[in-house]
Amino acid sequence: MDDASRWACLFPDLVRLIGWRVLAGDLLDYVRFRAVCPLWRSSTVCPLGRGLVDERFHPRLWVLLPEGRALFPGHSELRGYVRFFNLSTGLSVRARLPLFEDHRILDSVDGLVLLLQERDGAVRLLHPFTGDIAELPPLSTLVSDVAAKSKLSSIWDLSDFRKISATSVSVSSDGLITVMILLSMICHVAFATTSGGSDRQWTVSSWSLSPMWRSVSFQGRLYILQRSCYNSDPQILQIDPPHHNKEILSPPKLIATCPxxxxxxxxxxxxxxxxxxxxxxxxxxxxxxxxxxxxxxxxxxxxxxxxxxxxxxxxxxxxxxxxxxxxxxxxxxxxxxxxxxxxxxxxxxxxxxxxxxxxxxxxxxxxxxxxxxxxxxxxxxxxxx
Structure with a gap:
């Protein structure tokens, strides 16, 4: 038996274990691993249909990259083509994603892309490599929720709600996806889930952040570095996604103070x-x-x-x-x-x-x-x- 045959005869459980190790490095390496032979493909989990609900398949090492001449993803001259850059290897891949022809990019996180269809305000979360799509409530429901909770809503234009500083994505054990977005212009956080029902909507936080802040998304949470006033020490806050079936966002937790x-x-x-x-x-x-x-x-x-x-x-x-x-x-x-x-x-x-x-x-x-x-x-x- 030659070496190739020995590799093709590995026990399925061992192939599956190796596959998970490969996936921990990079999703595209995992896809190539599954393509080696029929046994390896049948012994490992297919990412199609699971790209969003299984966080192991999120392409965290990949980011959207502008083309030359300042052509950002979604530019009409790109005709739906998008370039991705691997933060670990430097590999660059170019793919055609039809959704980019009539959608605007709101943000990207963990390699996933948050999109807005400007025609009807539909918001979608896209896995660019598996093609999986999660439908989120329309952006108009966010505008309505802010209008109901804030006396200052009249000073904000619809475009203000498209300016996002950070996005987090978390998935519950039953596959429910929760997306939190930090709205740059109004200094509030909003969230929505993929749960069905006619009452689906974006919900904005009852609290706001100091205008002097920086943010990052990490492991499904949002982290904020802010100063409450000019002379104060900067504080780091943690914002957790809402608990299952909760309709409000808990206030940020102070977890550290910078020197x-x-x-x-x-x-x-x-x-x-x-x-x-x-x-x-x-x-x-x-x-x-x-x-x-x-x-x-x-x-x-x-x-x-x-x-x-x-x-x-x-x-x-x-x-x-x-x-x-x-x-x-x-x-x-x-x-x-x-x-x-x-x-x-x-x-x-x-x-x-x-x-x-x-x-x-x-x-x-x-x-x-x-x-x-x-x-x-x-x-x-x-x-x-």
Whole structure:
């Protein structure tokens, strides 16, 4: 028996176990694994139809990436084609998704895409690689709920409800999907579920957030870094999805307070299995950045980290990302890419040495750059959604 035959004769339980290990790395690797032979395909779970309700199949390592010439996903010139970028390997794939021809992107999280059909206001959650779609209540129900709860609703335009700072997706044991969105303009959080019924609607929180905040989605929750006033220490809040059959969002929980020596601009970034808080040093005329692990702050440990696992952090005002240095051959690991303080260019801050380098000669003043540079495309990938 040759080697190929031996691999094809593995016990189904062993094939299934190996398949789960492969899936823990990347969904597309799992798809390739299942395509090796009929036995491997029959011994493993097919992701089609389960891409949304089984969180193991969420393509967390993939993000939407603008094309050249600042063509963002959904642009009419792209004719429904979308490019995805793997944050671990740097692999780029281009696929045609018909929904992008008549839908607008509201946000993306864990590789999933939240879409709005502008014609009728329908909101859909799309798994771009399996094609699975979850129907959510129309956006108009969110507008109605805000109008019923807020005296200031008359000052907001419909477009204000399309501006989302962060989205979280969680799935219950019975397959119910809950989506929470942080509305940038009105500083409220709203949620909706995929449950059926004629009373399906988006529900907005009865509480609001301070206007001075940064956000990140992590493991189905929203995390907020905010200052209640200018001179106060920044606080980190956790927002949990509502419990099953609950119709309201519980107020945010204060889980950590950052030390006063971290100054704005702030950023919250998911990096591997951690959430990181980034800010500037409070020393006069200092250009140094400070990075703290949320897990440390919760334990009142205020020592900045000196390594971020060899990753590269893209700290943008709109959204921040962590990318493996393997995917970016021109940048060394343990680097933060952001606008250099008191400058108009992107810079690379090397965490271990505390030094800055200019990433590119292109200025970020005015319109965003042409996106011909991969670094710029990643940095601006959530801009102009």
């Amino acid at each position: 006063g020596k971290i100054q704005p601009p702030y950023h919250l970034i998911q990096c591997d299995s951690d959430v990181l808080a980034i800010g500037c040093s409070d020393k006069p005329n200092s250009l140094h950045l400070l990075v703290y692990r949320l897990a440390d702050l919760i334990l009142n440990k205020f020592t900045p980290v000196e390594s971020i696992g060899g990753n590269v952090l893209f700290a943008n005002i709109d959204r921040s990302l962590s990318v493996s240095a393997r995917a970016l051959p021109t940048i060394v690991g343990d680097t933060i890419v952001k606008l250099k303080p008191r400058d108009i260019h992107l810079g690379e801050y090397h965490l271990k040495g505390g030094t800055w380098l200019r990433t590119t000669d292109e200025s970020t003043c005015g319109l965003e750059p042409s996106h011909s540079n991969l670094i710029h495309r990643i940095f601006w990938c959530h801009h102009n959604r």
